[in-house]
Amino acid sequence: MNCSSHxxxxxxxxxxxxLFVTSLAPAQQKxxxxxxxxxxxxxxxxxxxxxxxxxxxxxxxxxVAGSVQIPKNARIIDAxxxxxxxxxxxxxxxxxxxxxxxxxxxxxxxxxxxxIMPHMHVYDAFHAExxxxxxxxLNGITNAIVAPASRDTLPGQDSFIQLAGxxxxxxxxxxxxAMPLNFTGEQRRNERGEGRKFPSTRMGLAAQIRQAFxxxxxxxxxxxxxxxKKADYDKPTTDxxxxxxxxxxxxxxDKGKKQPPNPPKRDLKLExxxxxxxxxxxxxxxxxxxxxxxxxxxxxxxxxxxFILNHISxxxxxxxxxxxxxxxxxxxxxxxxxxxxxRFDAVYSLPAQLYKRxxxxxxxxxxxxxxxxxPYAAGFATGFGLPYDEALKAITLNAAEVWGVADKxxxxxxxxxxxxxxxxxxxxxxxxxxxxxxxNGNEIPMTSRQTRLRDEYSPH
Amino acid sequence: xxxxxxxxxxxxxxxxxxxxIAIGLAALAQDSPAPFPTDVLIKNAVIMTATHGNIPNxxxxxxxxxxxxxxxxxxAPSGVTVIDAGxxxxxxxxxxxxxxxxxxxxxxxxTSPVTxxxxxxxxxxxxxxxxxxxxxxxxxxxxxxxxSANMIGGQxxxxxxxxxxxxxxxxxxxxxxxxxxxxxxxxKRVYGSRNQIPSTRMGNFAVQREAxxxxxxxxxxxxxxxxxxKSGDKDASPPKHDLKLDALADVLRGNVLxxxxxxxxxxxxxxxxxxxxxxYKLRAFHHALEAYKIAxxxxxxxxxxATFADWWGYKEExxxxxxxxxxxxxxxxxxxxxxxxxxxxxxxxNQEAGKTMRYGGATEQEAVQMITINAAWIIGVDDKxxxxxxxxxxxxxxxxGYPLSxxxxxxxxxxxxxxxxxxxxxxxxxxxxxxxx
Numbered sequence: 001m002n003c004s005s006h007x008x009x010x011x012x013x014x015x016x017x018x019l020f021v022t023s024l025a026p027a028q029q030k031x032x033x034x035x036x037x038x039x040x041x042x043x044x045x046x047x048x049x050x051x052x053x054x055x056x057x058x059x060x061x062x063x064v065a066g067s068v069q070i071p072k073n074a075r076i077i078d079a080x081x082x083x084x085x086x087x088x089x090x091x092x093x094x095x096x097x098x099x100x101x102x103x104x105x106x107x108x109x110x111x112x113x114x115x116i117m118p119h120m121h122v123y124d125a126f127h128a129e130x131x132x133x134x135x136x137x138l139n140g141i142t143n144a145i146v147a148p149a150s151r152d153t154l155p156g157q158d159s160f161i162q163l164a165g166x167x168x169x170x171x172x173x174x175x176x177x178a179m180p181l182n183f184t185g186e187q188r189r190n191e192r193g194e195g196r197k198f199p200s201t202r203m204g205l206a207a208q209i210r211q212a213f214x215x216x217x218x219x220x221x222x223x224x225x226x227x228x229k230k231a232d233y234d235k236p237t238t239d240x241x242x243x244x245x246x247x248x249x250x251x252x253x254d255k256g257k258k259q260p261p262n263p264p265k266r267d268l269k270l271e272x273x274x275x276x277x278x279x280x281x282x283x284x285x286x287x288x289x290x291x292x293x294x295x296x297x298x299x300x301x302x303x304x305x306x307f308i309l310n311h312i313s314x315x316x317x318x319x320x321x322x323x324x325x326x327x328x329x330x331x332x333x334x335x336x337x338x339x340x341x342x343r344f345d346a347v348y349s350l351p352a353q354l355y356k357r358x359x360x361x362x363x364x365x366x367x368x369x370x371x372x373x374x375p376y377a378a379g380f381a382t383g384f385g386l387p388y389d390e391a392l393k394a395i396t397l398n399a400a401e402v403w404g405v406a407d408k409x410x411x412x413x414x415x416x417x418x419x420x421x422x423x424x425x426x427x428x429x430x431x432x433x434x435x436x437x438x439x440n441g442n443e444i445p446m447t448s449r450q451t452r453l454r455d456e457y458s459p460h
Numbered sequence: 461x462x463x464x465x466x467x468x469x470x471x472x473x474x475x476x477x478x479x480x481i482a483i484g485l486a487a488l489a490q491d492s493p494a495p496f497p498t499d500v501l502i503k504n505a506v507i508m509t510a511t512h513g514n515i516p517n518x519x520x521x522x523x524x525x526x527x528x529x530x531x532x533x534x535x536a537p538s539g540v541t542v543i544d545a546g547x548x549x550x551x552x553x554x555x556x557x558x559x560x561x562x563x564x565x566x567x568x569x570x571t572s573p574v575t576x577x578x579x580x581x582x583x584x585x586x587x588x589x590x591x592x593x594x595x596x597x598x599x600x601x602x603x604x605x606x607x608s609a610n611m612i613g614g615q616x617x618x619x620x621x622x623x624x625x626x627x628x629x630x631x632x633x634x635x636x637x638x639x640x641x642x643x644x645x646x647x648k649r650v651y652g653s654r655n656q657i658p659s660t661r662m663g664n665f666a667v668q669r670e671a672x673x674x675x676x677x678x679x680x681x682x683x684x685x686x687x688x689x690k691s692g693d694k695d696a697s698p699p700k701h702d703l704k705l706d707a708l709a710d711v712l713r714g715n716v717l718x719x720x721x722x723x724x725x726x727x728x729x730x731x732x733x734x735x736x737x738x739x740y741k742l743r744a745f746h747h748a749l750e751a752y753k754i755a756x757x758x759x760x761x762x763x764x765x766a767t768f769a770d771w772w773g774y775k776e777e778x779x780x781x782x783x784x785x786x787x788x789x790x791x792x793x794x795x796x797x798x799x800x801x802x803x804x805x806x807x808x809x810n811q812e813a814g815k816t817m818r819y820g821g822a823t824e825q826e827a828v829q830m831i832t833i834n835a836a837w838i839i840g841v842d843d844k845x846x847x848x849x850x851x852x853x854x855x856x857x858x859x860x861g862y863p864l865s866x867x868x869x870x871x872x873x874x875x876x877x878x879x880x881x882x883x884x885x886x887x888x889x890x891x892x893x894x895x896x897x
Contacts, residue, residue, distance in 0.1 A: 100773055335808075341895075380811070431817045454752075
């Protein structure tokens with residue numbers, strides 16, 4: 001790495017970061033009414049000439065103009081001719097984990113020293129001042145999953161972010177929301193050359209995962225045994241001692257008692273697996289080919305893991321089986337190239353094929369710099385048979401439901417967080433310019449490093 | 461064409477022979493089926509001509525694979541096959557001015573930074589399904605370029621996406637030669653990592669300049685020899701042929717279109733200065749993500765750009781990329797094409813072009829031009845393809861949906877008047893292709 005070449009970058013990041021903080025600093029209007037737009041509620045249809053009202057960051061009313069009482073102190077924004085919809089949710093990104101892909105020192109994507117790295121938490125690396133985030137939110141993406149890259153079978157745990165905030169902690173809405181388990185063949189990396197070592201096959205990877213979960217089960221058992229012993233130890237021993245306030249000397253009291261139990265040694269890797277082993281949080285089970293998919297699902301079933309599916313780009317032959325699993329699918333990227341033996345639209349049409357079978361689908365960008373193009377992937381799926389409303393849901397309400405945040409996000413309904421986008425038209429189309437973005441009811445400045453460069457070099 | 465046929469350079473003769481064979485044998489291709497019907501009347505389409513606006517309820521008469529008539533009403537002989545477009549949009553076939561498909565990874569001869577004698581035709585893998593995938597996205601012509609490991613990578617080919625015909629029938633007849641130059645991070649990384657020159661941008665340009673100086677000397681030797689021959693000197697002995705310098709001499713003589721992979725604005729300027737120093741012309745800068753910073757100079761020099769719609773940040777020299785690049789440059793008078801540089805984008809260049817309407821407000825026709833006529837100009841085939849005008853090749857796309865949108869999908873794709881892709885068909889949706897051909 002050339003230090004001098006990065007001085008400029010660092011300087012710029014500093015300047016940008018300070019700009020960012022000040023740009024959000026002016027006091028925001030507490031009550032905002034977006035009036036007259038075409039409102040895509042996602043949850044209950046489209047309202048032509050609608051009003052979306054929010055106060056203190058929470059949506060308080062959504063309805064036809066005239067039916068919503070607009071408070072006198074409200075800032076009224078004329079949205080006539082505009083389309084108003086909930087902030088978009090990208091269900092897999094590496095936002096905040098990378099700045100310039102080819103510059104290693106700006107990447108914190110995955111820890112490849114071992115395949116089993118569940119104790120990696122993306123929040124430990126998440127860089128809220130990333131220049132990629134303003135670029136992304138200017139296209140109406142207000143929330144995202146940040147996931148480690150897929151090189152490991154268990155690369156760590158995802159965080160769910162919002163794309164604005166006064167501090168890093170405001171960005172990180174839910175830490176460790178889910179854990180990817182990748183079984184796509186890509187994780188098989190030791191098969192060649194002198195570095196050949198276990199695991200070098202899918203069998204090895206599966207055995208390694210199995211062992212990790214078995215070890216975690218043992219670990220859980222050890223802790224549970226310990227907790228039991230500790231509870232026993234802590235319990236007042238009334239049967240031996242007449243009364244707790246006995247006047248007996250402490251030495252006498254301890255005579256009939258065991259030694260306090262020693263806690264097991266903490267193991268961060270195994271500890272990280274526990275919430276997933278206990279079904280408290282979902283595994284994001286990634287496979288592409290039908291064979292890998294079924295192997296991965298078997299593994300998940302073996303340990304009763306709660307899971308959602310990811311990718312399944314080349315599993316067209318087993319879509320009925322996928323539907324029978326009754327789990328949501330993050331499908332794609334739909335731009336994944338077809339296999340030589342597949343028809344040109346084999347992957348493009350997957351969202352529609354899954355939807356037809358009753359599967360809840362979610363669409364993700366699987367990107368960082370280009371996460372802003374998330375809505376276009378959903379739009380593209382409509383060209384291959386996915387109903388429009390379902391495409392919009394796949395990047396809003398379905399995503400919110402899958403990640404367990406639908407009480408706050410994913411649609412325009414009273415009580416939800418005011419993440420609201422105002423655009424010039426169809427949210428899923430490449431031609432549509434986003435005009436305003438609100439996150440937590442705060443109007444986001446429509447600026448990024450890119451708009452600043454544009455303005456600097458635009459003819460005046 | 462004639463000029464190139466009489467040229468002394470084996471490389472150009474080879475290409476021209478290939479082109480002649482392609483013209484002669486296209487219909488007789490050994491492993492392709494019987495001649496495809498190339499006379500057709502397409503009616504009831506919204507025709508986006510790319511050069512003279514839209515024709516709302518238009519028709520196109522195609523004869524012998526060429527556009528014979530286009531308009532609201534056209535004359536066609538009775539009995540000609542009629543295709544009713546059902547009111548759908550119709551555009552010229554998409555032209556991808558920067559592609560690396562169908563090369564089976566043989567994109568860079570990365571063993572020396574100057575390899576102008578590498579001929580893409582020698583690596584052309586015409587069975588690659590990526591040709592089909594592009595076709596299904598409406599692409600009918602692509603410029604297959606070398607990679608950017610070398611300062612001077614080699615000579616490109618232009619193909620039509622006639623998937624299923626034989627190799628030579630896929631080559632664009634009469635397309636001019638293009639040579640790929642590169643600069644910036646890639647060459648310096650590739651050779652620098654081996655502790656060889658170039659490992660800096662200084663080294664990059666020194667290597668390039670050195671090669672051009674050699675080519676100048678070489679060209680002078682040949683010029684002297686030719687002068688002697690002309691003046692009747694029967695004892696004159698020809699200089700030794702050097703494939704590498706033959707190719708570069710052709711650059712200096714202006715016989716090859718120079719296509720340069722270049723990102724940073726300072727390097728664009730350096731490449732322009734070098735071209736001036738050695739007296740050759742540049743056709744287009746590829747990627748050119750900082751072109752917006754020096755758009756006036758590019759326009760003045762009549763150098764086009766083949767750029768991305770919104771790709772950025774994948775490396776240091778792509779850090780100043782902005783999605784307004786295409787339109788900012790176009791407004792300054794630069795000829796702008798949106799290209800793929802990727803198997804993926806090649807399948808949906810229409811969407812990428814659509815983005816220029818959102819970033820900077822390109823008009824519909826300007827957006828279409830960026831993936832048709834402007835790209836054709838960069839390749840040097842704008843007299844044959846790239847718009848719906850009489851006399852041009854009937855390379856046409858009928859679309860399901862509005863072409864410049866997220867959801868548009870080609871319904872039918874015609875090349876030289878024949879339907880090579882028809883979405884309504886089962887299997888691979890290609891009328892003339894069967895697996896295993």
